Amino acid sequence: MSGRINLENVSIRFRMSYHKISSSTQALAEIGRRITRRWQPEYFTALDNVSLSIGNGDIVGVIGRNGSGKSTLLRTVSGIYYPDKGSVSVTGRVSALLQLCTGFNTQLSGRENIVLGGLTLGLDQVQIREQIGQIIEFAELGEFIDVPMRYYSSGMMSRLSFAMVVSMEPDILLIDETLSVGDLEFQNKSQKAMGRLIEKATCQMIVSHSLDTIRSLCTRVILVESGKIVMDDKPDVVVKEYIQSARVEGETTMAAQVNALLPGGGALQ
Amino acid sequence: MIELYREIWKRRDLINYMVVGQQQAAVFKSMLGGLWHVLVPLAQTGIYYFLVAVVFSAGGAKASLSFIMIMMGILHYALFYHVASFVQPAIHGNASLLLQIKLEPILLVAAGFVRSLRIWNVGIVIYFIFFFALGGTIGMKALAYPFLLLLLLLLAWVMGLLVSTAAVFVRDIERLLPILLQILMYASPVIYPVSFYPDRYLQLFLLNPFASIFALFHWSILGAEFDVWFPLSVIVAWVLIGLLVTHAFYAWGRQRFTKVI
Numbered sequence: 001m002s003g004r005i006n007l008e009n010v011s012i013r014f015r016m017s018y019h020k021i022s023s024s025t026q027a028l029a030e031i032g033r034r035i036t037r038r039w040q041p042e043y044f045t046a047l048d049n050v051s052l053s054i055g056n057g058d059i060v061g062v063i064g065r066n067g068s069g070k071s072t073l074l075r076t077v078s079g080i081y082y083p084d085k086g087s088v089s090v091t092g093r094v095s096a097l098l099q100l101c102t103g104f105n106t107q108l109s110g111r112e113n114i115v116l117g118g119l120t121l122g123l124d125q126v127q128i129r130e131q132i133g134q135i136i137e138f139a140e141l142g143e144f145i146d147v148p149m150r151y152y153s154s155g156m157m158s159r160l161s162f163a164m165v166v167s168m169e170p171d172i173l174l175i176d177e178t179l180s181v182g183d184l185e186f187q188n189k190s191q192k193a194m195g196r197l198i199e200k201a202t203c204q205m206i207v208s209h210s211l212d213t214i215r216s217l218c219t220r221v222i223l224v225e226s227g228k229i230v231m232d233d234k235p236d237v238v239v240k241e242y243i244q245s246a247r248v249e250g251e252t253t254m255a256a257q258v259n260a261l262l263p264g265g266g267a268l269q
Numbered sequence: 270m271i272e273l274y275r276e277i278w279k280r281r282d283l284i285n286y287m288v289v290g291q292q293q294a295a296v297f298k299s300m301l302g303g304l305w306h307v308l309v310p311l312a313q314t315g316i317y318y319f320l321v322a323v324v325f326s327a328g329g330a331k332a333s334l335s336f337i338m339i340m341m342g343i344l345h346y347a348l349f350y351h352v353a354s355f356v357q358p359a360i361h362g363n364a365s366l367l368l369q370i371k372l373e374p375i376l377l378v379a380a381g382f383v384r385s386l387r388i389w390n391v392g393i394v395i396y397f398i399f400f401f402a403l404g405g406t407i408g409m410k411a412l413a414y415p416f417l418l419l420l421l422l423l424l425a426w427v428m429g430l431l432v433s434t435a436a437v438f439v440r441d442i443e444r445l446l447p448i449l450l451q452i453l454m455y456a457s458p459v460i461y462p463v464s465f466y467p468d469r470y471l472q473l474f475l476l477n478p479f480a481s482i483f484a485l486f487h488w489s490i491l492g493a494e495f496d497v498w499f500p501l502s503v504i505v506a507w508v509l510i511g512l513l514v515t516h517a518f519y520a521w522g523r524q525r526f527t528k529v530i
Contacts, residue, residue, distance in 0.1 A: 015526055024441045075527070079371040082524040093370070102369040105290035107297055116290060119283035120370060 003053035004172055005077055006204050009088035012072055012227075014045040017050030033252040046072040048227040054203050061218035061235060062207045063242055067079055069227040070207045070219070074098065074174050077205060091234065099176070106150040110141055113149055117164050131167045138193070139163035140186070159186060166193040173201035176206075191252070211239050270516045277379045287380035288387065291355075310347060310392035313342040317460050338403050338491055342459035342483060344392035347455075349479075351385035353446045354430035361399045361437045364530040374526055375519065382426060400490075413489045420480050420504050427511035434515070435442050435520045437530055462488050463495060475500045478507035491530045 010200065034040070046069050055061050063068045075081045076088060080094035102229045104113050112137055118128035136145050139160040198204055198217065208214055214221055214235060221238035223231040231238050277284065280413060296302040314336070322335040359381035360367070360374045436442040457480040458465065466474045475481045481500035487493035 022440050024439050024445075027439060075368070080368060080527050082527075096369075096371065098369045103366050105287075105294065107293040108290050112286070112290075116283075116286045119280070119286055120366075120372065126280055 003055035003058070004091050005052070005054040005205070006087075006089045007050055007052040008087050010047055010050045010076060010088060011045065012076060012081055012083055013045045016042045018093065021060040044156070045227050047076060050084075050227070050229055052222070052229065052232075054205065056202045058203045058220055060203075060205045061084070061221040061238075062205055063211070063214060063221060064211070064224035065233045065246075068224045070224050071098070072227075073133060073224060073267055074176050074205060074207055077172075078174050090172065093122075094172045094174065095165075095168050095170030095201075096174040097165050097176065098174070100158050100165070102161075104149060104161070106152075110139070110145040110152070111136070113160065114134055114164060119159070119192045121164075121168065123168075125186075126246035129162065129255060135160075135163045135167050136191075138166065152166065162190055165195050166190070169200055170199070171202050173205045175202040175204065181198055193199065211243070217238055270512075272345045273375050273516075273519075274433075275347075275518070276373050278374060278452060280373075280376055283389060284376060284380045284383055287377070288384045291380070292387070306388050306391040307395060310344050310395060313347070314343050317343055321460050328449070337400055337403055338415060338487070339460050340399055341486060341490060342395050343397045345388075345421065345483070345486060346394050346457075346479075347452055348389045348421065349428065349450050350383060352382065352387050352425050352429040353432070355384045356381035357432045357443060358448060358473045359429075359433045361433075361440070362458070362527060362530050367527055367530060370486050373384055374523055375430070377404060378430055381433070382429050390487070405490075407490065410492065413485075417482065417485050420485075420508060423508045424478055424482060424504070424511070427515050428510060430519055431511070431515045437526055442468065453477065458483045458487060462491075465492050466484045472499055475503055477502050481507075511517055 004224070024068050026171075030041075048069075052071065062073060072081065074096065075098070076083060078094055078098070079088075079090070080096070101115055105116060108116060111132070115128050118131070119125075123131075138157075139162075141156060141160060144152065144156065152160075192206055206214065206217060207237060218235050221231075221233065222229050223234045223238050223242050231241055292303075296305075299305070301308070318336050318339050321339055344374060355377055359377040364378050365372075366372065366377075431443050432446055454460070456474070456477055459479075463471075463484045475484060481503040484493070484495070484500045485504065488497050489496065
């Protein structure tokens, strides 16, 4: 494997939340149960033996049902999660756009939050100073930029966050879901800016439920199911397969629901 | 370990900005704002002075000396309470940030520690104002004070990193820590002189790092007389072993933080 992003046999599992230990009493009780072999914690495998290589110029779309492991995959690539098995290697500066408005402090002004956000994302003061004017202009906040953020509407916060996101110059860009914010006019502007951002990055991974976005932007698509990559091919091929499997499953589920509602269990096929 | 401190130094601007934001949030809608950082240590000193020196007539010294001793103990010990308040929740309290951005969690611990120091510094300045105003004098032993202060800071840092890591996995720490700190305060010469310890058990008491460091403050600032090498060895050993153990624990924990917070 010689891509910018390489995952080799990566597995990640989480302890089921209702078994999480949150007090020392529970911890002691669990230790007791473990010693007596009466109980072992249950685990949920979010990524199961995933191998993947993404190189320069690749724009990889990641699709799959809710809870299939798409976001976990992105967080693993971005270094937020450490794999339980396997290895992850990423070469280059990574920008992960997983959620807008992360890291804002509402007691600080918009301008101060630009600095705080920039520093959190790993920029230095000089880089932030160079970009701050551009960010303020893009966010269209006018005189509100020096007002504490607690007085901002959610739209204003999202616009500022988005403006910061598109001002970055990453080598590797990881995007989780569509980042469309603001009113119609701002949405058009943000889509163009996002396009420019995607052009700047050397390789990207995009998680989205918007199959049109995936088809139009990506050069390659992977389908994730139950933590496994079940398909890795051209966008049209994977999207077609995904739609087909979703339709089959939807029909099966609907038939089962109707059958359950019919007297005597029903016989709808 | 060195890499982590390099990262802290490299990202000191971020740490400062985090502290400023946290401080502004803390004084939001407060009428007295930052003045509380002055009032709280003064009130605490007054309360302990009344209890120890007036009610129990302890200390065996004149009133101003007792007041200076209690003030020194309370205001220096306050650092551990600040660490318990601001450093302990530093990692699990920033779950949403750590789940969205790749950020070294020790930076959050450092931000909580810097915030603790900024508040604690006010108390230390107040102490020395009172110390000299009440006729306190310092001798050659005071030259050791900066070094002792460094040991105190290192002990507080070790405690902070340990409890912030542990609190991610076991939240009971949040409730347990203030109780433990209170017990340790009464077990250490914070509000009473070192001479309160029975001679036979002095070394046993001084195995407690908090007792050792405060005994050394008594020696350095208040002129208490005893063999300093034992408490000095104890505190240096606690700091060095503490740093190694705590960093090993943090290194183990950091790969698990985002999965459990």
